[in-house]
Amino acid sequence: MQKQTSFQPVAPGVSRFRDTCNVYVLRSGRGAVLVDFGSGAVLDHLDELDVDRVTDVLITHHHRDQVQGLARAVEAGARIWVPPVERDLVEGIDTRWETRQIDNDYDLRQDRFSLLEGVPVTGAVAEYRTTRFGEHDVYVLPTPGHTVGSVTYLVEVAGRRLAFSGDLAHGDGRVWSLAATQWSYSGVEGLAATNFSCGVLAGHEPHVLLPSHGEPVEEPAAALERIRALVEELARLRLDPPWRFDHMFRQPWEAVTPHLLRNRTSFANSYALVSESGGAILIDFGYDVSTGLVPSTDRTARRPLLWSLDVLKREHGVVRIEAVIATHYHDDHVAGMNLLREVEGTQVWATANVAPILEEPTRYDLPCLWFEPIPVDRVLQLEAPVAWQEYELTAYALPGHTLYAAAIGFEVDGKRVLATGDQQTTGVPRGILNYQYRNRFRIDDFVESAELYRRLRPDLVVSGHWPVQEVDGAYLEQLHADGVRLAELHRHLLPDEVDFGAEGAGARIEPYRSAAPAGGTVELDVAVRNPFERPAIASVRLAVPAGWPAPGAREAELEPRGEVVLRFSVVTGSEPRRRARVAADVTVDGTPFGQLAEALVDVE
Numbered sequence: 001m002q003k004q005t006s007f008q009p010v011a012p013g014v015s016r017f018r019d020t021c022n023v024y025v026l027r028s029g030r031g032a033v034l035v036d037f038g039s040g041a042v043l044d045h046l047d048e049l050d051v052d053r054v055t056d057v058l059i060t061h062h063h064r065d066q067v068q069g070l071a072r073a074v075e076a077g078a079r080i081w082v083p084p085v086e087r088d089l090v091e092g093i094d095t096r097w098e099t100r101q102i103d104n105d106y107d108l109r110q111d112r113f114s115l116l117e118g119v120p121v122t123g124a125v126a127e128y129r130t131t132r133f134g135e136h137d138v139y140v141l142p143t144p145g146h147t148v149g150s151v152t153y154l155v156e157v158a159g160r161r162l163a164f165s166g167d168l169a170h171g172d173g174r175v176w177s178l179a180a181t182q183w184s185y186s187g188v189e190g191l192a193a194t195n196f197s198c199g200v201l202a203g204h205e206p207h208v209l210l211p212s213h214g215e216p217v218e219e220p221a222a223a224l225e226r227i228r229a230l231v232e233e234l235a236r237l238r239l240d241p242p243w244r245f246d247h248m249f250r251q252p253w254e255a256v257t258p259h260l261l262r263n264r265t266s267f268a269n270s271y272a273l274v275s276e277s278g279g280a281i282l283i284d285f286g287y288d289v290s291t292g293l294v295p296s297t298d299r300t301a302r303r304p305l306l307w308s309l310d311v312l313k314r315e316h317g318v319v320r321i322e323a324v325i326a327t328h329y330h331d332d333h334v335a336g337m338n339l340l341r342e343v344e345g346t347q348v349w350a351t352a353n354v355a356p357i358l359e360e361p362t363r364y365d366l367p368c369l370w371f372e373p374i375p376v377d378r379v380l381q382l383e384a385p386v387a388w389q390e391y392e393l394t395a396y397a398l399p400g401h402t403l404y405a406a407a408i409g410f411e412v413d414g415k416r417v418l419a420t421g422d423q424q425t426t427g428v429p430r431g432i433l434n435y436q437y438r439n440r441f442r443i444d445d446f447v448e449s450a451e452l453y454r455r456l457r458p459d460l461v462v463s464g465h466w467p468v469q470e471v472d473g474a475y476l477e478q479l480h481a482d483g484v485r486l487a488e489l490h491r492h493l494l495p496d497e498v499d500f501g502a503e504g505a506g507a508r509i510e511p512y513r514s515a516a517p518a519g520g521t522v523e524l525d526v527a528v529r530n531p532f533e534r535p536a537i538a539s540v541r542l543a544v545p546a547g548w549p550a551p552g553a554r555e556a557e558l559e560p561r562g563e564v565v566l567r568f569s570v571v572t573g574s575e576p577r578r579r580a581r582v583a584a585d586v587t588v589d590g591t592p593f594g595q596l597a598e599a600l601v602d603v604e
Helices: 041-049 070-075 084-089 093-099 189-203 220-236 245-250 307-316 337-344 355-359 445-456 473-493
Strands: 007-011 014-018 022-028 031-035 053-058 079-082 130-133 136-142 151-157 160-166 208-211 253-257 260-263 270-274 279-283 320-325 347-351 378-380 386-388 391-397 406-412 415-419 460-462 507-510 513-516 521-529 536-543 554-558 563-571 577-588 591-603
Touching (some): 007 160, 007 208, 022 208, 053 130, 070 079, 208 220, 253 415, 391 445, 513 521, 521 536, 521 577
Parallel strands (some): 053 079, 320 347, 513 591
Antiparallel strands (some): 007 014, 130 136, 253 260, 386 391, 391 406, 507 521
């Protein structure tokens, strides 16, 4: 008598269990690796496959129909692996429920279609790499669309490449949900990401798609191409002017010169300086493919990708990405750097004024910081030429858009080029000076940068978000005149008797964010500015939460318009607390300025 089973075979040693989603079981002797988990009912039927235990659960995305039973997997001792961007939507979902904006909500991602209570995970899967799970080598391919962080798992079984594609595709030319692809109010980011993901997945030539819902797709190339065409047509009905997703997918790089390429689909612009040897240096690398970027800035919405590198290698003779240089620290210029290092072995280079922010972002109260530290492999000294292949690159201080920025100068194909990040708009009749006060803007910064441009006299300026600028004398003089006038206007408008600079910051505390155990100690450095044109004595005391011991006040003598750093040891309270506030109350020469700066401390 044939044994009854709740499983359908899809490949030798691979079975499907129908639950709230398709749960795929990859046998490894008496153990099994699962792709997605559903309600967890699969655990009640493992004996039908002569399987004793589940060793690992690989999650394609965070939606509840994939993961709602994960607590059972934890109880069963299985290791749980999730997409990197979505770890907080599984393990950290309790905090997400506590903090996620609900009122007046324009973030339409289905991030609340998640676990009701968090479960611990073993780790995040390593994207763009192959990892051994049980008896199977599993390649993890990022495929956003249904969710921001979705992945596809590619596994070779009996000579066939299986693609466990989650909810990216459903049948021939269909997706499981269109509502899930609308990540923002009236936006098409998820449709764009779906289009690109289907193209990237097709390039890996799977023999069969195994979706989270529905039947196996035996002709993946045709099915994925049909999805791409239909979602592009759908997006065109919402966009003005219409985007051409397929053109962007196939030709992301355009030539500035034969050996200098601009990724016109990235956000911000990334540039590739290509050597005759096949090596390349990238200048900035943030979010590849801007059409798939969610208009939200939290971690679950921000995902670096490496989509354009395949085209760079295939179409432009690049065989290795040797280094990536940051013009400044903003996330849209650096988000992909850690991933480049991990996958391509790329070194991260940064100037001496940018490297500290990349390596220790929580120390600084600055906007647009990337979420994780970015180790710097090589620190470039300003105004010191660096030889690479047939090129020589020189970095220059470029304050203005942010204090922590550099211009990168080099010559390629007979053109003197200066990469200036986001300093000013380019490619328009009159460049707009792009300054943000919280970036530590100083009144004369754009005068200094204009003088640098006049000294270097580049032929081309390439920038972070705008077209290439051909440089002539009139352009250089206009930048200088605009910088001078900008400084004059600030001096006319700001008080002259009390000068806290353009940013209006009389004090800062570093680290801005820190953590300590209950009853532990945090070391805080308070930088205080003398706003007067005379020597002065600054007095600083810290305001700490109730129940914390208050450290004693400190005094220091300051030169006119000078600055001093005072260190305080702060002992935390006995109760755990998230984001406890500590403020620096500043008095200079008897003038009380109040709590000019704060820092956040997590008590664990």
